[in-house]
Amino acid sequence: MAEVLLKNIKKIYTDNESRKKGRGKFRQQPKEGEEEKKVSLQITDEGVVAVQEFNLDIKDKEFIVLVGPSGCGKSTTLRMIAGLEEITSGELYIDGNLVNNVEPKDRDIAMVFQSYALYPHMTVYDNMAYSLKIKHVDKAEIDRKVREAAEILDITQYLDRKPKALSGGQRQRVAIGRAIVRNPKVLLMDEPLSNLDAKLRNQMRSEIIKLRKKINTTFVYVTHDQIEAMTLGDRIVVMKDGYIQQIGTPQEVFDHPANLFVSGFIGTPQMNYFDAELVIREGSYYVETKGISVKLAEDKQLRLKENDVKAQPVTLGVRPEHLTIAEEGINGQVEVSELMGSSLHLHMTVDGKDVICIVPTEGRKVNYDGKQLKLAFTGDVAHVFSREDQHNLEY
Template sequence: MAEVALRNIKKIYTDNETNKHRKSLFRKREEAGEKRSYNLQVTDEGVVAVQEFNLDIKDKEFIVLVGPSGCGKSTTLRMIAGLEEITSGELYIDGKLVNNVEPKDRDIAMVFQSYALYPHMTVYDNMAYSLKIKKVPKDEIDRKVREAAEILDITQYLDRKPKALSGGQRQRVAIGRAIVRNPKVLLMDEPLSNLDAKLRNQMRSELIKLRKRINTTFVYVTHDQVEAMTLGDRIVVMKDGYIQQIGTPQEVFDHPANMFVSGFIGTPQMNYFDGRLTVRDGRYFVETKGYEVELAEDKQARLKEHNVEEQEVTLGIRPEHLFITNKGIKGNVDVSELMGSSLHLHMTVGDSDVIIIVPTEGAKIDYSGRELEIGFNGKVAHVFSKKDQHNLEY
């Protein structure tokens, strides 16, 4: 029920004792030439976790922050919650600057990865706690708690302690605790990652249903791209403290801004080929390993718009967009995985690994060990700059 705006948000973990230790660790590793697991910037002020973060979250929008661990997504969420100080930049909730407002006065609720339920209280008391603090009248608390319990289907557990609940039920209680307050913004920090795969799928669809029932703004953090794609109105892909791309799931999937986004969103991962972008008679062609296609019209237009010149590029093609053909790129099938309705073929093409998805169509062909030729068409080829890995169309 509120808009959230983040303006040029930056977070530096400053020099308190723990971070001094972290910083020296980073430096030592750097000096030793060791490749860091993630490229957080180390400055004299400290370790930069998030920077240049600009985002306008619309009222009642479901925003998903997604990225690998250490990309700053949780830090961003915690800054919105007020659990982490904002080093610089401005955070507005409902048009009000809240940089220095206590979490309790921001009218937000948060669901934690570990649920963080109060173990000594019953489910009812866990859910009622925030209302009790606000000194809401007892009968109203009762009404609200029961209403939320109804929505989440946990009415029969209201008298139990969290210890007596399963993981999925605890997760519901944690969500219930957040929604009883009718918060302006509901923050969720990887709420499903402690659940097993089956339960996760189930809870995911329930979150979609829940979202329709409670009208509020959601900010959801996950490292799981499937969750991001299925839940978000828009997703924000992050890496190393920077936003890589903001867009609807479809936009991010179809038009990834750079190689990182293209690789992060979509399973199995996108395949990459070294190739060349050529221009003939004002038309753009891509070529790799002797296989050449003309790019589709929309891509032609966008490349033209940016005056892209001939150059060496990285071609990105999703596994489902590669097909078997007579005249294409030669490769050997190493492993063939039957996924039910389709086959995933793991191939070696030149010196790179390629995955291609082919429909099984009833006939079970054993591809393993065979030499195949694969191809793609001009609609699905993504062209990335060799220099800075950004998508040349944008």
């Protein structure tokens, strides 16, 4: 239960401090959805800049998700909050206290690691009790707390086992149990679900939502999976190349992505982009592309006006689920259609570019394959991004 305040945090890895050294060895394969190559990071005379200009005010009991592609600095940020990495510059406050130089053990935080990092030679019980033992907590008290945490996570029957004898999902629970047993001020989670298979991941995700209701603490959660970010976070922080791209509630980030990167990173399938013109007619903004013209919705009009946006060429973004098949619209040809159950994903080409459109199945009466269709969208789902710096012109 604590506020966490990050003020202009910066992290530079100097030469002798190898970045995430060794950790890679235990990640057998690159994580799903991540590119294996590290995104190019800024390299300065001082070293590699991993995180910079990071400002965030995490409120008490808030669930914050840091999300971004591999190498964006999200894990580094988490590790700085934990005290596992030095902060190069900036200030970190937990509960109002400056903690830049405080060792992890004195920060009253707990962390769940991607590899779980359970102590293999200790039983589940001892794993969970270890941090309390170090603090010289009374034995009966330790017992009470461990059993309570085990109860919450439904692992009471495994308390005497060694981690080796547990399944992946059970180990995950133990790792969480070890973290919550001491009622930390802040609970940090570093990609806790990425080692689980898809089914278990979904299950554990809802478990974490339930867990959150049971224990009162501040959560900081790191993931590369935007679905986890959307479903878990009160607010999500989208990062790229060491910079924060956007902070907001999942809905805000989804509805009003701050820039082209965020718009593409959040939401699957990815947003479609068209080259378009932003024009002003009779005091209102329109986007024009491929022979159609759409008037933007009122709230967008207001924001654009506020920013005094001029007419200009823009990148227009429309999410697949917001494209509809209409009488009039953008011409496209269906290449492949994928039946997803309740909906149909149409993979199309529009002027040589790939575009995805999601339409309801309707019992799959229509065979779209190879068809020419016209696509339309409304003014409240059109996102206009600057061609120059890719930011959302609404901001």
